[in-house]
Amino acid sequence: MxxxxxxxxxxxxxxxxxxxxxxxxxxxxxxxxxxxxxxxxxxxxxxxxxxxQTKGDILIATVAMEVEEVLASGAEIVRAPPPGAEEALLSLIFSYYDHSLEYLSKEMWRTAMALAIEAPGTPNGRRYAELDARLSAQVTDLIRALQARGEVRADVDPVAMGQLIFNNLNQMFIEFVKEDDMTLETLRSEVAAQTAPLARLIAPEAQA
CATH class of the missing domain: 1.10.10.60 (Homeodomain-like)
Structure with a gap:
């Protein structure tokens, strides 16, 4: 029963x-x-x-539903990343972006972000921050996986680099949801252009 x-x-x-x-x-x-x-x-x-308890709780729960599926998809990429730092990073980032509007509209994302920013100490604010932290940690896990394969320099701090890459992809996502006319293709293109030089910097050949 x-x-x-x-x-x-x-x-x-x-x-x-x-x-x-x-x-x-x-x-x-x-x-x-x-x-x-x-x-x-x-x-x-x-x-x-x-x-x-509130309508805001329901909205944040939809965010969590979205992110849980994104994390599950990302875990597959971390387990078997595509070859090369640039391709692997973009594969993970694009998996986040491509699923981001599965359940939420841009208006819903803006509202959820506002709820989290306005009241960071509330359960909703803490839950949103925890979801971001898990996504950031997954990017770090990818850096570690690429290091283990010799595709990222051994002297790169995976936690700092993971946070840096996540902070950029997250800020670009904020810009995306702020602009109703901005397309997913534009977001992907801009982030790819930003990620390429960073990937070259952390690649082993950059040590020389």
Whole structure:
């Protein structure tokens, strides 16, 4: 029975988040009420509040759902990176970007970022920061994997380099979601141009 209850609980949560993705994208985060989400998810309003205290909690949960899938995809790249630092780094970065609008619109991302920045000490703020930290750590893991294959210089600090690369890809993503007219192709092109010289600097032949 406990297993059945857990499955039912997980199913209700998936329906709530599915409703949030659909409603927030179609109507805008600020226009949607908790009652609208409950109706679409076919649960009571009270059930929604059993899972999430605020609409902001639901939005950050959709971010977490997005990032968890991104991390899973990135883990495959870290386990078997493409050859060469530049290609491997761009493969990971582009896997982040290409999945970024799967569940969230640009407006949803802007709102989630604002929630995290306005109240960094709240559970939502801490959860958002923790997701960023896990993405940054994955970039670091990729640097380590490339070092182990001899494709990144041994004297490169993988943590500092991972943080540097993540900070840049994250800032560029912020610029992307700020501009409704900016395309994913433009984002990829600009980040590729920024990453290429950095990849050359950390490549073993740069030691000479």
């Amino acid at each position: 406990a297993g059945l209850r857990e499955r039912q609980k997980a199913d209700r949560e998936r329906r709530i988040l599915g409703a949030a993705v659909t409603k927030f994208r179609a109507e805008g985060y600020r226009s949607v009420r908790i009652e609208d989400l409950a109706e679409m998810a076919e649960v009571s309003v009270g059930t929604v509040y059993n899972y999430y």
